[in-house]
Amino acid sequence: MKQVIGLLGCGTVGGGVDAIAMAREDLTVKKILLLYPQPGTEGRDVYDFAEIENDPEITVVAEAMGGVEPAFTYASRALKAGKHFVTANKALIAAKGAELAKLAVENGVSLRCTAAVGGGIPWLTNLTRCRRLDTIRSVRGIMNGTTNFIMNAMHTQEVSFDDVLKKAQSLGYAEANPSADIDGWDTQRKIILSAGAAFDKFAAEAEVDTFGIRNVTAMDVKAFQSLGYVCKLVAVAKDGGDGLVAYVEPTLLGASELEAAVPSNFNLITYDAEYFGVQSFYGQGAGRFPTAANVVQDILDLADCKPGFYTDKLAPAKVCNDKEAHPYYVRTTLDAWSDKAATKGDGWIITEPIAVSEMHAWAKKAMKDDPALFFAGIQ
């Protein structure tokens, strides 16, 4: 069956989708929603979403604009018009995934978003495929290329956080405003999407304990190395019974572990399932063609009558990180956790196991008095 696509946006990813589709006989990008005329889109450019919404030939809307609005409005209208919706937009799905999944089911169409987690990695595809016969126990991983690039550079060269961030920006691996990456918000959205696909439980962004790598220093890295650790920004989610365990934090890994070896701006994402055990998926977490190719894979899956990633079982879930505990590396000028210190270093301690929710709540408060503090979980 030939898929006729309405494309929203024609930037880095959208342009990639168009280029890949152009080379295929089973796909046609019939209309492209733009803000202003763009070379290469002539005859297909439209400036009002209604032209896509009301085109009965268009079976799939592929969104590559980013941001929650107007993407959410267009997604809702597309699904209500009986069109499948494919997106690489993690902000949209993290904010509105449960609503969109419900709309898709109600209208007998599918919502797919492989490219929203892990860019080019077929992560959500494999996760949902695994669930077809298996029970997922946990999902975790390195889901952000920018922070992996930074942490990798700080472990292999003697560079400061600021210098390597500038280098990442000059290479196009980090945004001019790097907060979404280095403060963990990008990763937070990806673990929400992954947990939803793994457990049918959808967390609110504000509830997922999240601490980024903005404060990590070359001295911290020296301390990690002296302890035999490598630090990465890792997201974790587990089915917590009524609720969901879900958090994002810098994590100290044994230097010989697979996650510790993830180079440059790559991602490695893992599930642990009852039959299959631990399986990991590695590749480019971003980039024009890897991401665009995953959007196209979703479209081809729809032509193949594959269902969406989220069913009407997807429901909002409370995050409960109070029973999930492990030791932490903590560097602060404040007098804190001394009753829980198992090891003391030069300005830092390793604690006894502390609940994730407790550590994140403490850090949020303590940042007011010690804005440079840093912590990392040890799992």
Added chain:
Amino acid sequence: MKQVIGLLGCGTVGGGVDAIAMAREDLTVKKILLLYPQPGTEGRDVYDFAEIENDPEITVVAEAMGGVEPAFTYASRALKAGKHFVTANKALIAAKGAELAKLAVENGVSLRCTAAVGGGIPWLTNLTRCRRLDTIRSVRGIMNGTTNFIMNAMHTQEVSFDDVLKKAQSLGYAEANPSADIDGWDTQRKIILSAGAAFDKFAAEAEVDTFGIRNVTAMDVKAFQSLGYVCKLVAVAKDGGDGLVAYVEPTLLGASELEAAVPSNFNLITYDAEYFGVQSFYGQGAGRFPTAANVVQDILDLADCKPGFYTDKLAPAKVCNDKEAHPYYVRTTLDAWSDKAATKGDGWIITEPIAVSEMHAWAKKAMKDDPALFFAGIQ
């Protein structure tokens, strides 16, 4: 659509398939071909393949017997009877894959064998999925858990090859006759299956240059470590134009590379594709439930009208490893390669780049005079 399965063999993997299918409403194992009665199979046990072949209700034959015969005869008869054929049997596919693929196409049914490479890892599934829109440049990886267990132990503990082989045997990670694993024949079959799915080119087993880890010593491992390397048994295949580059050899990897970090008896298998770049798949390469679950995934894919892995484009191809060259670590008591030595150590040398075919041909001959020689590629 409910799939009705005829199962051939009910050992470790077959029993796992039966257990998983038993728990599902969309699958029924109607008949099980056995050599002798087995508990749990009562009422379904048959001792003549014709009972499965001639049962019009059975849509899929799942084979978990191992070996080329009688598996090949049964596979041919199943396909001719218009039944899909699913197998975890790499020996069968490596020997008869091209014939079976042709038979499947002729009879309008599918041949799938995800579990034959990487056990529980969805490797062939993802490889063929990637090919749906991308061009594979190369495939490679650690495809044998036994040899990874041995190499990993030799790098992390001071143990001899013989001691760690015995340990692997006691843990059930290695067979009583370990040759298929440690001499690379198991890996050879897996790279043939992978290259066929990646490039439509099917190599003959005898043509794939293969050298195992039987001769590696604790002294070799010390030398690798002094050079900053980790040694793994790696298989490589690339589309070589008219022919196919395909070989299996111990390979020295930089200690910080992802493949170097693969622990215990795990596998890590990788393709490099034009759009997607490098993507790797990690997990259990063997084991009852991971492998059985992948057999069941193939069966569910058939219910989903997925095609087989191999099309009628699959054709025998010559292996041509004469243009593929890299440096080698060589330890021998013979006077060899001295004109190509770039670095000399205590009983070993690192060579200038040497063609893969040349090194393997030399070793085959030289083993007669120095049966303990060892070499490893450096890529």
